[in-house]
Amino acid sequence: MVIAGFVVQCQPQSQQDTVAALEAIGQVEVFGADEKGNIVTVVDAESSADLEKIVKRMEKLEQVLTVGLTYLNMEDEAEKIALGELSPDPFPRKPLKKATMTT
Amino acid sequence: MVQTRRDFLKRTAALSAASYLGMLLPFNSAGEALAADDTVWHRGSCRLCGTGCRLELGVKNGLPTALRGVPESRTNMGFLCMKGMLFWKVMNHTDRLTTPLYRAKKSDKFKKISWDEAMNIAADKFAGAVKEHGPNSVAYYGSGQALTEETYFFQKIFRGGLQTNNVEGNPRLCMASATAGYMTSFGADEPIGGYADIEKADCIFIIGSNMAEAHPVIFRRVMRRKLDNPKVTVINADPRISLTSRIADIHLQFNPGTDLALLNALAYVIIDEKLHNEQFIKDYVAFKKGKEESCDFEEYKKSLADYTPEKAATIMGGKVTADQIREVARKFATSKGTLSMWTMGLNQRKQGVWANNLIHNLHILTGQLLKEGADSLSLTGQPNACGGVREAGGLCHILPGHRPIEKEPLRNQVEEAWGVPKGRIPAEPGLHTMAMFTAVNEGKIKAMWINCTSPVQSLPNCDLYNKGMAKDDTFIVCTDIFPTKTTELAANLVLPTAFHFEKTGVYGCTERRSQITRKAINPPKGARPEVEIIRDWAALLAKKLNDPVITQCIKPFEGLEPEYALPKAIWDEYSQKLTKGRDNDLSGAPYEVLEGMFDGVQWPAPTAEYAKTGGTVKKFVRGMDPLAEKLKTDDKPYQFYGAAHPDHKLWVWLRPQANPAEMPDADYPFYLSTGRIIDHWHTMSITGRIPELLRANPYAYIEINPKDATRLGIKPGDMVEITSRRGTNIMPAKVYEGPIEGMVFAYWHDQHPDRMINKVTIDAIDPGSKQPEFKICACKIKKVSGPQALKPYIT
Numbered sequence: 062m063v064i065a066g067f068v069v070q071c072q073p074q075s076q077q078d079t080v081a082a083l084e085a086i087g088q089v090e091v092f093g094a095d096e097k098g099n100i101v102t103v104v105d106a107e108s109s110a111d112l113e114k115i116v117k118r119m120e121k122l123e124q125v126l127t128v129g130l131t132y133l134n135m136e137d138e139a140e141k142i143a144l145g146e147l148s149p150d151p152f153p154r155k156p157l158k159k160a161t162m163t164t
Numbered sequence: 165m166v167q168t169r170r171d172f173l174k175r176t177a178a179l180s181a182a183s184y185l186g187m188l189l190p191f192n193s194a195g196e197a198l199a200a201d202d203t204v205w206h207r208g209s210c211r212l213c214g215t216g217c218r219l220e221l222g223v224k225n226g227l228p229t230a231l232r233g234v235p236e237s238r239t240n241m242g243f244l245c246m247k248g249m250l251f252w253k254v255m256n257h258t259d260r261l262t263t264p265l266y267r268a269k270k271s272d273k274f275k276k277i278s279w280d281e282a283m284n285i286a287a288d289k290f291a292g293a294v295k296e297h298g299p300n301s302v303a304y305y306g307s308g309q310a311l312t313e314e315t316y317f318f319q320k321i322f323r324g325g326l327q328t329n330n331v332e333g334n335p336r337l338c339m340a341s342a343t344a345g346y347m348t349s350f351g352a353d354e355p356i357g358g359y360a361d362i363e364k365a366d367c368i369f370i371i372g373s374n375m376a377e378a379h380p381v382i383f384r385r386v387m388r389r390k391l392d393n394p395k396v397t398v399i400n401a402d403p404r405i406s407l408t409s410r411i412a413d414i415h416l417q418f419n420p421g422t423d424l425a426l427l428n429a430l431a432y433v434i435i436d437e438k439l440h441n442e443q444f445i446k447d448y449v450a451f452k453k454g455k456e457e458s459c460d461f462e463e464y465k466k467s468l469a470d471y472t473p474e475k476a477a478t479i480m481g482g483k484v485t486a487d488q489i490r491e492v493a494r495k496f497a498t499s500k501g502t503l504s505m506w507t508m509g510l511n512q513r514k515q516g517v518w519a520n521n522l523i524h525n526l527h528i529l530t531g532q533l534l535k536e537g538a539d540s541l542s543l544t545g546q547p548n549a550c551g552g553v554r555e556a557g558g559l560c561h562i563l564p565g566h567r568p569i570e571k572e573p574l575r576n577q578v579e580e581a582w583g584v585p586k587g588r589i590p591a592e593p594g595l596h597t598m599a600m601f602t603a604v605n606e607g608k609i610k611a612m613w614i615n616c617t618s619p620v621q622s623l624p625n626c627d628l629y630n631k632g633m634a635k636d637d638t639f640i641v642c643t644d645i646f647p648t649k650t651t652e653l654a655a656n657l658v659l660p661t662a663f664h665f666e667k668t669g670v671y672g673c674t675e676r677r678s679q680i681t682r683k684a685i686n687p688p689k690g691a692r693p694e695v696e697i698i699r700d701w702a703a704l705l706a707k708k709l710n711d712p713v714i715t716q717c718i719k720p721f722e723g724l725e726p727e728y729a730l731p732k733a734i735w736d737e738y739s740q741k742l743t744k745g746r747d748n749d750l751s752g753a754p755y756e757v758l759e760g761m762f763d764g765v766q767w768p769a770p771t772a773e774y775a776k777t778g779g780t781v782k783k784f785v786r787g788m789d790p791l792a793e794k795l796k797t798d799d800k801p802y803q804f805y806g807a808a809h810p811d812h813k814l815w816v817w818l819r820p821q822a823n824p825a826e827m828p829d830a831d832y833p834f835y836l837s838t839g840r841i842i843d844h845w846h847t848m849s850i851t852g853r854i855p856e857l858l859r860a861n862p863y864a865y866i867e868i869n870p871k872d873a874t875r876l877g878i879k880p881g882d883m884v885e886i887t888s889r890r891g892t893n894i895m896p897a898k899v900y901e902g903p904i905e906g907m908v909f910a911y912w913h914d915q916h917p918d919r920m921i922n923k924v925t926i927d928a929i930d931p932g933s934k935q936p937e938f939k940i941c942a943c944k945i946k947k948v949s950g951p952q953a954l955k956p957y958i959t
């Protein structure tokens with residue numbers, strides 16, 4: 062479970078369309094918007110990789126100017142990383158180079 | 165209704181976003197679930213650029229699990245970029261260094277050793293070098309990411325203990341020209357205003373900065389200003405169209421290195437059209453044409469005759485027109501408030517100081533300074549280049565508190581504060597960065613301490629200097645959290661350190677603001693905070709050199725626990741004894757005051773009462789800057805008390821257009837420029853270990869203008885060889901209307917030997933600031949193959 066809060070910015074005149082487009086993306090919830098085109102948005106993602114994909118989709122929406130992250134909770138993943146159950150590396154890497162190997 | 169943890173976190177996330185906007189939601193943070201939440205929030209600064217964003221790290225069961233911005237902070241109003249939001253994910257990374265590593269020879273494998281052994285080796289090597297080859301055979305090379313306490317303490321031991329001024333740091337590579345520019349134009353280092361001017365400016369002039377990527381939160385503030393006030397004019401001057409150009413009303417695109425002509429042409433129009441502020445000039449301005457050589461307004465005006473908009477447009481090439489130059493000059497001079505911002509595009513140049521002077525000239529001529537919305541604001545690249553390195557004595561020619569080393573009375577003040585004999589600090593400046601690594605090449609530096617930075621990747625023309633660092637002539641200690649190209653190639657001894665939020669200390673950002681980060685979690689077992697390492701090392705040095713003065717240097721810090729009491733004592737010594745009475749007076753900002761702030765304190769802040777208001781928003785303005793009142797020499801509203809200008813004036817400089825050190829020619833027909841990408845920080849040793857950031861930009865690529873690409877038969881994704889007189893890279897092509905025709909551009913984060921662009925860059929330096937010209941050199945490019953699958957690479 063990864064929960065993130067965002068202020069999504071759009072042009073004020075396209076606010077309603079933007080809210081609808083954001084909500085059309087699954088796992089995105091809009092909590093409010095102001096007259097300047099700021100939209101309070103929360104994403105509930107399965108994992109940080111999933112969050113990344115959703116953010117990319119939000120950024121690609123035509124009316125969206127910026128997607129500003131304001132809060133991020135990844136407590137499940139953080140615990141797994143600390144316990145060594147999850148590697149934060151996205152790509153398999155070789156073991157460390159000779160020069161930095163401990164013997 | 166039972167609220168699940170998931171619901172609770174979603175509401176918390178929504179409340180956090182809403183709080184930035186002052187928006188009320190139908191639930192609040194005082195709910196039951198919040199009371200039951202066991203996340204503890206620790207306030208601090210982001211460490212991944214010079215903006216100084218404030219954030220809170222959420223810790224649960226001793227683990228970092230969440231992050232949020234601090235909406236009350238005057239630096240970021242709560243906003244963070246992705247890089248800042250994710251940095252904590254590396255804290256428990258399996259690559260963290262947790263044991264001292266040693267190898268006698270650089271061709272050997274590292275062995276794990278104990279801390280006792282490691283400290284003994286470090287002390288033996290430095291003491292031995294000093295005994296055998298003298299104090300100047302040792303050197304410290306630090307970082308704009310080190311805490312102020314760390315930089316201050318290191319330089320104290322090197323200068324006061326080992327008696328060498330060979331104290332440098334990577335800010336020489338990014339900020340030295342800005343420092344020299346402020347000193348020579350305004351008489352004192354660091355900006356007059358700060359970020360608060362963004363929301364008041366009507367004209368925002370961005371030159372040599374891709375702030376959308378390098379300072380995303382500052383860019384966000386600029387964008388918000390523009391969206392809220394469509395009449396605000398944003399001007400972007402850059403040879404490359406970048407993400408920053410998206411919001412520009414006017415984009416001036418010109419050949420690299422011709423911006424001195426642009427800045428002179430703007431001054432020409434301002435004077436020609438009588439848009440300068442005569443009274444301001446009369447009251448506050450002197451004109452200079454060389455060191456110690458003054459001139460008058462008429463001579464200055466005459467010097468601009470070579471920079472009519474037409475002539476300048478010709479020099480600049482590209483798409484700039486004379487009318488555009490006129491339009492920009494008028495906006496600059498006549499807007500209610502004009503704010504200029506720049507960074508490495510001006511600083512990392514052979515004419516970096518001149519470029520800085522020329523932009524200050526425009527502000528001085530028009531009086532676009534000292535008032536709301538007007539400032540000449542150099543953005544810092546690193547989180548603590550200003551606070552730690554510029555202010556606390558982290559460069560070879562300055563002592564803590566902005567004291568030039570060559571002034572004996574100022575050296576004596578420092579010696580007295582440290583309780584060491586008069587004359588203990590050498591009078592001669594040490595070696596600046598490029599001279600220091602040249603001395604390593606020559607085998608003259610026998611022992612070197614590299615802290616929190618990776619010169620093997622970040623020096624220009626790095627292959628040349630890496631040869632020296634790889635030799636066994638220089639014993640090198642590296643203190644870091646991860647393996648880097650430097651630990652791999654150059655280190656004999658690697659000491660694992662605590663990361664941000666695993667230790668306590670202060671960062672000072674772009675706008676003269678010092679902000680504290682307190683320890684929130686334990687470092688991995690085996691890693692230690694630098695301040696503890698320095699103290700223990702110095703104690704051994706004192707014994708091995710049988711030198712009681714070294715003991716004296718650490719006396720105030722003996723026995724203090726390293727998590728809080730030790731850095732606090734160091735900050736107290738520095739702020740109370742060495743900034744008091746100086747222009748960067750932080751004596752009103754001990755830890756107790758800094759800890760009470762959402763953000764921090766802008767110096768000068770001579771009393772706690774004043775510091776608690778946030779300090780000085782505008783320097784030199786009576787009524788806003790306590791020193792302007794205290795040091796006033798007349799009744800005028802502005803008082804330029806900076807020590808470098810005894811006449812208490814701002815100086816306008818005559819500085820001609822001058823070419824970069826290396827111009828394209830028949831053999832190397834392209835300009836090469838380099839820069840920072842949004843998702844990565846410097847040499848990627850941190851951000852390359854964060855999956856989201858690495859995936860976003862796993863490797864560097866070369867940007868090529870479509871016209872050049874067509875001419876050379878290069879298609880998007882093709883592998884392209886980039887060669888200069890110094891080295892070669894091979895990386896994929898990105899073909900797009902970014903760089904101007906005849907220019908290519910590469911990001912510099914990639915560690916892969918084929919894509920380390922600093923093998924190609926030039927090590928020519930500005931003669932004044934000694935800062936290298938990373939931003940411009942000549943290269944040639946050719947396609948070597950079609951697209952190839954590449955793997956990201958981290959040492």
Ligand code: SF4
Pocket residue numbers: 210211212213214215216217240243244245246247248249379380381382
């Ligand atoms: S803008 Fe800079 S300081 Fe702010 S969150 Fe991003 S990297 Fe950190």
